[in-house]
Amino acid sequence: MSDGPEYDVDFREHPEEYEIGRGEEGAFKVQPYKDELLPLWGIKTLEDAEEGAEAIYERFREYKAREEFVGMDMARKYLQMGWTRSLRYAKYPGGRKYDDDGTEREPQQWYDEEKYRISQVYREYLDRVESDPEYQRRREAWEDG
Template sequence: MGDGDPEYDTDFREHPEVYEVGRGEQGAFKVQPYKDELLPLWGIRTLEEAEEAAAAIHERFREYRERDDFVGQDMARKYLQMGWTRSLRYAKYPGGRKYDDDGEERDPQQWYDEEKYHISQVYRDHLDAVQDDEAYQQRKEEWKNERR
């Protein structure tokens, strides 16, 4: 699924059958209407912002679960995962830049930004709770099996 793929013009709530779980955070900025619902909640600037953001996204996950909206649940999981991975990168690398101007990977600094490390742990706690959710795990397995 690339940027020009027509499936990103799809309303995935109306057509959930075309959604593929994918890996990691794939599709987080493209799968609608979830991007518009989740991205405004997301943030990693400060610990306070991250605590509010992660809790709000987790709450949205619960709402999607109540409606049996698996695509929404998985997208909420992606935004929590993105909060964890992005803040962790800023915690290890000045400016969040993993590569230098020559494309060489920089050496991580443990912990360059202590607040970003704490932010990463806030998101990680919510991510773990979502991934450990039995209803989500079961629905994810069913989703994958239906598409084999």
């Protein structure tokens, strides 16, 4: 994969170019999946999260039916991003983990109850994806190359 701001690859046409990476790495770069998933994703309100997480999970199921592992994994990344980002807002005012000088702020449990509930919505769907036997099988095969 390229180091540039966007990869110059259509990963649906060239899935062999995809690397799973760590965590949410590539979530804003891997096309056409970014354009398909990002509009569905939201953590502003609990309603946004419920609709977004369900829609992303439905896309996961569509990618699975079409045997598109890259799409399946990108859906996982967006669910994971919903979980981790909302959890950060739940613990830190304004979602800022570090002060301007780089000092880590003390987490407040739970600073924002709605963001905590949002994190749990995304976590539920993330758990479904990660425990899906087909996803596990395909991920293992992908990592084995």
